[in-house]
Amino acid sequence: MKRRIPLALKLGLAFVVLILLSVTLVYILTTQAIMRQFDEYRQESREKSASEIATLLAAYRAQEGQWIGVAERVLYRPFIVPLGEQSIEGSVAIFQVPLVLFDHDGRVIASTDLQWLNSRARGEGGHLWATEEDLVSGIPIIVEGQREGTLLVRDVSDLSGSEKAFLSTVTRSALLGGGIAIGVALFLSVLLIAQILSPLRVLSRATERIAQGDLPDRIGIKSRDELGQLGASFTHMVGSLRRSETLRRTMTADIAHELRTPVTIIQGTLEAILDGIYDPSAETIAPIYEETLHLGSLIDDLRDLALAEAGELRLAKERTNIGELVRQVTETAGSSLEESPTVRVEAEAGIPKVSLDPKRFRQVLANLLSNALIYTPADGEIRVDIRLADDAVELSVSDTGPGISEEDLPHLFERFYRGDPARGRTGGSGLGLAIVRQWVEAHGGTIRAENRPEGGARFVLQIPIS
Numbered sequence: 134m135k136r137r138i139p140l141a142l143k144l145g146l147a148f149v150v151l152i153l154l155s156v157t158l159v160y161i162l163t164t165q166a167i168m169r170q171f172d173e174y175r176q177e178s179r180e181k182s183a184s185e186i187a188t189l190l191a192a193y194r195a196q197e198g199q200w201i202g203v204a205e206r207v208l209y210r211p212f213i214v215p216l217g218e219q220s221i222e223g224s225v226a227i228f229q230v231p232l233v234l235f236d237h238d239g240r241v242i243a244s245t246d247l248q249w250l251n252s253r254a255r256g257e258g259g260h261l262w263a264t265e266e267d268l269v270s271g272i273p274i275i276v277e278g279q280r281e282g283t284l285l286v287r288d289v290s291d292l293s294g295s296e297k298a299f300l301s302t303v304t305r306s307a308l309l310g311g312g313i314a315i316g317v318a319l320f321l322s323v324l325l326i327a328q329i330l331s332p333l334r335v336l337s338r339a340t341e342r343i344a345q346g347d348l349p350d351r352i353g354i355k356s357r358d359e360l361g362q363l364g365a366s367f368t369h370m371v372g373s374l375r376r377s378e379t380l381r382r383t384m385t386a387d388i389a390h391e392l393r394t395p396v397t398i399i400q401g402t403l404e405a406i407l408d409g410i411y412d413p414s415a416e417t418i419a420p421i422y423e424e425t426l427h428l429g430s431l432i433d434d435l436r437d438l439a440l441a442e443a444g445e446l447r448l449a450k451e452r453t454n455i456g457e458l459v460r461q462v463t464e465t466a467g468s469s470l471e472e473s474p475t476v477r478v479e480a481e482a483g484i485p486k487v488s489l490d491p492k493r494f495r496q497v498l499a500n501l502l503s504n505a506l507i508y509t510p511a512d513g514e515i516r517v518d519i520r521l522a523d524d525a526v527e528l529s530v531s532d533t534g535p536g537i538s539e540e541d542l543p544h545l546f547e548r549f550y551r552g553d554p555a556r557g558r559t560g561g562s563g564l565g566l567a568i569v570r571q572w573v574e575a576h577g578g579t580i581r582a583e584n585r586p587e588g589g590a591r592f593v594l595q596i597p598i599s
Contacts, residue, residue, distance in 0.1 A: 141330055148322035156311045156318075167303050175296075182230050183286035187272045190234065190284060195276045200236055204243035208232060231287035235271070237280055239263040246287050332360040336367060348375045387548070391431055395424035434564040438548070441571035448490040448575060455487050455494075455526055455596070456480040459517055462495055466502040472511040474533070476502070480519040487526050487596050493572045494596075500565040501530045501592050508534035508590070524598055525578070531591040536584045545582050546570040 193207050194200065205211070209224035226232075231246030241261040244250050256262045263271070263283065271283040332354045339349055348371055354364030399421050402411065411417040440446040456478075463476045505515045513533035520527050537545065548567045573580045573594050580594040 140333070141326055144326045144329070145322070148326070149319070152315055152318040152322070156315050159314075160307050160311045163307055164304065167307075168300070171296075171300065179230055179286060179288070182228060183272055183284060186228060186230075186232065186286075187274055187284045190282065191274045191276055194274060194281050200234070200242045200282065203234065208234075208243055208245055233263075233267070233271075233285040233287065235263045235267070235283040235285070237282055239268060239283070242282065249287055328356065329360070332356055332364060336364070339367065339371070343371065343374070348378070388435070392428070395427050398424045431564075434568055438564060438568060438571055441568075441575050446571070446575050448493060450488045450490050450576075452486040453489050453491050453494070454484075455489075455528070456484055456519055458491060458495065459498060459519060459528070462498040463502060463517060466499060466506060473506055474509040474511055474513040474515055476515045476517070478517045478519070481521060484519055484521065484526060485598055487598055489576050489596060494576070497569050497572050497594075498530075500569050504565070505530055505532040505534070505590075508532060510534070513589075522595060525595040526598060527593065527595045529591055529593045531585055531589060533589040536588060537582060537590050542582055542584075546580075 189207055190203065193203055197203075205224065208227060210227050211222065211224045214221040214223075226245040228245065231244075231249065233244045233246055233249060234242045236242050239262050241250075241263070250261065253261050263285070267285050268283050271285040273280050274282040274284060335354055342349055354361055354367075356364070402417060402421050405411040406413050406417060437446065459480070460478055463478055466476070502515070502517075509515055509532040515533075516529075516531050518527075518529045518531075546566045546569070548564055570580055573596070576596055578594055578596040580592065583591050583593065585591050
């Protein structure tokens, strides 16, 4: 059995990895950008300093007319350190960049870069001379239109103390900011994980209760996001399950009631015959036979409903003239009662034939007309209207009876539903309208019930033409 990994651990690890990768990436990109900008700043600063020094050297050369003394007067500053009766004299470079000054012939005149001086070999006469590369990369010193020298500003690879302090401060600030970002992100991640897992725990406990047969009244999820919508859907599902369970119990009780009545009659009559109270004649056996027919009809109705709901009801479809079929059913239904209301059939011209099962559809019409005949007074009227509606044939059965209460309309097509006594079930199995809906839907059609504005009920069904 595989070990179960909690969702909280998965989310936590995912958030930690994502946060660390994000902060690390931001830190690397930030420090690299700062270093690049700092190097560019150093380069610009070096070039600016070189330009200013070249200007000072050109002014000195123009004023003095020679390069003698340029190091002592421009590049270095003398200092004296008293030590009792004695003192130490020296000089220090004024500019913080390593400089090399060449005359117009390329000979080194002065330099503040001892490392560069020591790395060069002396040439003719013991002097140091500039290379072609030095003269090209150096800054020319122009005096009265003549190039009197070249200033070479050397690049400093080592950072000064202030520069190292600046970069160190930047690095510490980036690390501190990254640490704060990690802390805040982890805190928000914990809150988010808690908000995600809390509703899931509620749903998990609710499903466990449902699995044990206990249907909670409401799922307490107050979130206003998708989880809240899930909780509302779950609450709606529980309500549907509760209604289904109530309907199942009611249906079971109704089926038991419907079966008990004929069984009780059969059992009582047979006991009376066995006890000698009744003679086994045709008169005493006829009620038993009628009740067995009623039982068989009820069982057939339940079987047909089960097959239709399972999508396994087989239909023997054929192209049928629905108008002719309706007239046959209305004539049969109207002649079954001595005093029956008027039954009228109105059909539009040009109604095409429809692919349907004539036997099943005849039973649908018979059930609808039977209900209408029961609740319509003898001086009333029943109308059957047939017309085209888009790609379907619409058939409506309306009566002038008492109509249907608004409370009963949504439940008319439920099994064994008992509503207003004025339109309540007065006989049969109590499955008629439920079977009507299932058979209409098996044909790909729809059916609905409504009240007519002028009074009475109307059942409207549509059967697709194709």
